[in-house]
Amino acid sequence: MTLNEIIEMFKDISVAHPEINSFHSGLNFEHNDSNIQYPALRMVFPYDLTYKQDNRVMEYTFKLTLFVNDVKDTIMDSSKYLNTNYLIQDSVLDESIEPLTDENKMRDRALGIMNNVLETLKEQENCKSYLDITNYKIKALERKNNDFVTGVSLTFTLRTDNSYRCEYPDLIDCNGDVSYDTTNPCPQLPEPLRYSMEFNGTNQYVQISQNNTSVYNIDWQQPMSFEGWFKPSTGTFGVLWSKITVSAGIFVGTTFAGSARFQIRSSGGGIIDVYSPVNSVINDEWNHIVVNYNGGGGAEFDVTFIINGVTQAKPNTFSQGSQITGGSSFNTQLAELSRIPSFGIFGGGKTANVRLWKNVELSEAEALTLYNGGKVLYDNLPQESFLLFDTGLADEGHSWYGSNGWIMEEISKSSNFLFGVNSDFVDRNTDIPS
DSSP: OOHHHHHHHHHHHHHHSSSOOEEEOOOGGGGOGGGOOSSEEEEEEEEEEEEETTTTEEEEEEEEEEEEEOOEEEESEEEEEEETTTTEEOTTSOTTSOOSOOHHHHHHHHHHHHHHHHHHHHHHHHHOTTOEEEEEEEEEOOOOTTOOEEEEEEEEEEEEEOTTOOOOTTSBOTTSOBOOOTTSOOOOOOOOOOOEEEEESSSOEEEEOOSSTTTTOOOTTSOEEEEEEEEOOTTSOEEEEEEEOSSSEEEEEEOTTSOEEEEEEOTTSOEEEEEOOTTSSOTTSOEEEEEEEOSSOBTTTSEEEEETTEEOOSSOEEEEEEEOOSSOOOOOOOOEESEEGGGTEEOEEEEEEEEEEESOOOOHHHHHHHHTTTSOOOSSOTTGGGEEEEEOSSOTTSEEEETTEEEEEOOSTTOOEEEEETOOGGGEESOOOO
């Protein structure tokens, strides 16, 4: 088994467990409590790996941690509750009322869940003959300072076949020349599965977690490029990107009439609200939408729509405003997909990929490269140093399903999480541009 296959096995066990709400693979930004839904299973790095020459097997030593959190139980009314963090009760409550949860009870819950995880791991030995799990040990975790979580850790050794073994005899011959035996090359890692996310147009959207809401601010004087693969549903608006209030910000979407739409608002009162030609975006089909903005502040000629690799004719049409001359587009609104909260709009349709570049305008040739003959381009992206936001939404290896919906990873240098609000497991689709 490859390391990726092992991580997927841990993730599958987590998703299948009725109490585990999220799985984390150990990346630094997954340690932020605001990104974690408890109980949470985490794969701890670094891990140890040894190679056994005698029978060409690999031995991994892994540590999994299972965290559970405190519970606040409402008493009498919403302003009175038992805070079970340090057994502290609300001062107005009767001191005879006992806290409902203490640390050991929390650990009991974690032990029960982790014991089930271990038993499920051991069951994998029965269906995978090359798998052997030994030296397992469960240990309670201490809660420190102001932690509101505690739990247990599971350490174990996983012994499996050596998926990384390659036959390269006579790598260097007697004359010092390098030669390769290509009859048994290293196995190629499988391509990850790709997905799209579907939105119902009524209450589903994706919120992007940001420690600093200025991360995705783009001012009207800064060039930008947006790229998205979108399959709009007939009779619904599309909202591909939104970071906007009634007075400032940016959004990208589609209209009932089959137009791509780009809007910038400035605190100085100016607005650009510009559209591609009617029916340039086809409902119920995949559309590749690129929006370029040069920072000039005008609607007719400063915005370029490139749809399915074709640059749309100018001048652009607009329904309100046509010029921005001052003020700022910065705001403190969280960035979202498929919703514009300030206007009460929810988007419908399927989204496969969303990217945003700041301080650069993509060329027509670069937009055609991204179109990639009608398929999502995942590697060798143009202008990567300016890439501010990049997500394949629910793609394999970058998403998992929690108790409240899909949790997805943003994979550019900004490295944020995306949370699917009101999303169901079935909203992830294998329907992608191809």
